[in-house]
Amino acid sequence: MSLASVAAADRFVDLAGLLESCEVDGFHADFLSWGHYRPEYWRNYWHTHSFHEVCLAYSGEGRFNSGSALYDVTPGSVFLARPGDVHEIESSHSSPLGIAFWGFTFRPGSLEPGWWSGLTRADGPVMSDRVGLLPELISALSAEAATPVSGYSTVLAALGAALVMETARAFALDDDLAVEPVRRDRGPMVVEAMQRHLRDNLSRPITVRDVAAAAHLSERHAERLFQQQTGASIMSTLRRLRLELAAQLLLDPAVTVTEVARACGYSDVRPFSTAFRRHYGRTPGEHRRTGGTEFV
Secondary structure (H helix, E strand, O other): OOOHHHHOHHHOOOOOOOOOEEEEOOEEEEEEEEEEEOOOOOEEEEEOOOOEEEEEEEEOOEEEEEOOEEEEEOOOOEEEEOOOOOEEEEEOOOOOOEEEEEEEEEEOOOOOOOOOHHHHOOOOOOEEOOOOOHHHHHHHHHHHHHOOOOOHHHHHHHHHHHHHHHHHHHHOOHHHHOOOOOOOOHHHHHHHHHHHHHHHOOOOOOOHHHHHHHOOOOHHHHHHHHHHHHOOOHHHHHHHHHHHHHHHHOOOOOOOHHHHHHHOOOOOHHHHHHHHHHHHOOOHHHHHHOOOOOOO
16 A cells, blocks of 8 residues: 555645546445645634535544544544535644545445445544555546646546445445355356357467467467357367358458458468358358348
């Protein structure tokens, strides 16, 4: 965890008017305030908000008072004032506190516990050391806002959604964050990657070694997995895909049979015609003359 990018407070750009709202996992959030306090003595006296206000300390020391509870603040402290919470923040005189802060409304669409419970649970913690990705997200938002270019609003909305979620996670209970582990069978995904490699390189010479390397597998493992998932070998699948492509290309009279053969990985028309006839039961020329239709 590094707060170095946040500590460069002159780079923390006001996002007002640039990022106003976002959708977070089906929930809606409106951003109302952004800013930072430089590391010099300051105090914002007792007050409250109608929205969630979150602060991340990046340097110095201070104190966060929330109701009757007093909390020491040091670099890496994340603290939260929920709507209606009466609170104040005071910097240390000897080691001035620097913070970044952001405020937003949050309307959850579900009362079930989840990552959002960190924001909605009235009796939840208001101080956390789960910084997570907050420094990186704040820095990325600032950098995007500092020099907006085409597409900036989409990027800001995505980063804002991640900021809200990461903020809520910082204050959520472990039980609310727990999910069932996802156990995925990577076999189908790997085989799909190998099939994609075949389709993307039909005009090029391809060996089992090439396909296995594309999937980061040994040749033996790649062949065994491919056969297990598809019921066919890699090379027989390559031949089928090439001939299926050839059957489509032959329907275009502007493309010669020689060009079709080369587009499908055959260096000469003769072996192409032999393979095509063996697969479809007719020559490439007959396939073209009948428009791809087989009359019985």
